Amino acid sequence: MTEQGHILFLPGDGIGPEVMEEVKRVAGWFGARGLVFALDEDLVGGAAYDRHGVPLAPATLEKATTIGTVMFGAVGGPAYDDLPFEKRPERGLLALRKELGLFANLRPALVFPALAAASALKPELVEGLDIMIVRELTGGVYFGEPKEVTSLPDGQERAVDTQVYTTSEIERIARVGFELAQKRSNRVASAEKSNVMKSGILWKKTVQRIHDTEFAGVELAHVLADNCAMQLVRQPKQFDVIVTDNLFGDILSDVAAMLTGSLGMLPSASLGAPDQHGRRKAMYEPVHGSAPDIAGRGIANPLACISSFSMLLRYSFERGAEADMLDRAITRVLDEGYRTADIMQSGATRVSTSEMGSRILDALDRLAA
Ligand SMILES: NC(=O)C1=CN([C@@H]2O[C@H](COP(=O)(O)OP(=O)(O)OC[C@H]3O[C@@H](n4cnc5c(N)ncnc54)[C@H](O)[C@@H]3O)[C@@H](O)[C@H]2O)C=CC1
Numbered sequence: 001m002t003e004q005g006h007i008l009f010l011p012g013d014g015i016g017p018e019v020m021e022e023v024k025r026v027a028g029w030f031g032a033r034g035l036v037f038a039l040d041e042d043l044v045g046g047a048a049y050d051r052h053g054v055p056l057a058p059a060t061l062e063k064a065t066t067i068g069t070v071m072f073g074a075v076g077g078p079a080y081d082d083l084p085f086e087k088r089p090e091r092g093l094l095a096l097r098k099e100l101g102l103f104a105n106l107r108p109a110l111v112f113p114a115l116a117a118a119s120a121l122k123p124e125l126v127e128g129l130d131i132m133i134v135r136e137l138t139g140g141v142y143f144g145e146p147k148e149v150t151s152l153p154d155g156q157e158r159a160v161d162t163q164v165y166t167t168s169e170i171e172r173i174a175r176v177g178f179e180l181a182q183k184r185s186n187r188v189a190s191a192e193k194s195n196v197m198k199s200g201i202l203w204k205k206t207v208q209r210i211h212d213t214e215f216a217g218v219e220l221a222h223v224l225a226d227n228c229a230m231q232l233v234r235q236p237k238q239f240d241v242i243v244t245d246n247l248f249g250d251i252l253s254d255v256a257a258m259l260t261g262s263l264g265m266l267p268s269a270s271l272g273a274p275d276q277h278g279r280r281k282a283m284y285e286p287v288h289g290s291a292p293d294i295a296g297r298g299i300a301n302p303l304a305c306i307s308s309f310s311m312l313l314r315y316s317f318e319r320g321a322e323a324d325m326l327d328r329a330i331t332r333v334l335d336e337g338y339r340t341a342d343i344m345q346s347g348a349t350r351v352s353t354s355e356m357g358s359r360i361l362d363a364l365d366r367l368a369a
């Protein structure tokens with residue numbers, strides 16, 4: 001059977017491998033029906049450190065670069081918290097993002113009708129919510145130099161992280177936001193801190209210029225990032241696309257996650273720039289981390305990771321029909337009342353990670369019949 005593409009699975013640590021197992025079953029389901037991918041797998045994060053002494057082995061990075069499409073689980077955990085900074089599992093993830101040039105992180109926050117009551121907010125505030133957070137992913141304070149801790153003569157330590165953005169980094173992420181808004185409801189909110197940060201002033205000015213010169217038909221609002229966090233909780237449906245930097249995007253997307261009911265529901269796609277053939281490197285990962293507090297118990301919600309696979313089908317392989325089908329399977333399973341512990345509601349049926357995977361496969365069977 002002809003392979004339609006090649007995917008590298010990097011399950012990582014904690015609940016990463018648990019939720020990825022369910023994605024592999026979904027990939028197998030599509031494979032049995034003709035959508036066959038060549039599949040590779042490797043270690044990343046703490047698992048890679050245990051084997052190789054580094055969170056991302058050079059051979060793994062090479063594989064990710066050559067294959068170009070990565071399904072990532074999650075990394076990190078208390079066992080690795082005291083490692084030297086560069087050996088920490090999270091550095092493996094950051095290196096992948098940087099080395100693959102994945103500057104655009106799309107984090108949709110969608111409230112499924114069946115889960116409106118599982119949100120931390122009142123159902124009427126979140127019913128029908130559909131936000132797309134567009135987070136800049138390879139610049140800003142997570143990567144800026146200097147990034148160091150030095151010792152001061154008085155015995156104190158001094159830690160420095162550098163928030164830095166260039167015009168072109170802001171321009172390209174702004175374009176991603178505006179282009180997405182044109183396919184949605186034509187509204188962009190750009191979040192920064194132009195009241196206190198130089199990088200915020202450049203961000204606001206650049207986004208405004210890209211708007212005025214290339215996307216004048218899109219409605220643009222500038223919002224201070226702290227106010228944006230507050231507005232997301234106060235009146236989330238005022239937003240459609242939110243474009244923001246690396247740090248603010250990290251925080252705002254965790255806030256948005258709770259609007260949807262659980263961090264276990266939020267997928268993401270991290271995309272690079274298209275090459276001359278229009279192909280872009282990409283990595284798909286749930287927004288959540290390795291959840292050490294529940295790891296190993298088989299209770300993690302695999303839906304964020306499964307939804308990330310749906311984004312992979314859509315964005316890397318132009319398989320919109322199959323992605324739609326998978327999204328419908330998720331909606332159906334939730335409508336039928338199946339819930340992992342994090343989204344459990346009274347009257348619903350509580351299921352484990354693998355049972356949730358089985359329910360998704362069953363819904364796919366019924367949708368395909
Ligand atoms: N992309 C990644 O690999 C990320 C890794 N991390 C790392 O993960 C470790 C834990 O970080 P935390 O701050 O605790 O964030 P976390 O996202 O791992 O967990 C936060 C809370 O959400 C719950 N949760 C997360 N995903 C869930 C799921 N699929 N189903 C059910 N409940 C879920 C957890 O049980 C926990 O109570 C740290 O080492 C951190 O650096 C954190 C965020 C992203």
Ligand SMILES: CC(C)CC(=O)C(=O)O
Binds near residue numbers: 090093094250287
């Ligand atoms: C490097 C990650 C652990 C940062 C993060 O929380 C995220 O990207 O969501």
Ligand SMILES: [Mg+2]
Binds near residue numbers: 250251254287
């Ligand atoms: Mg985060």
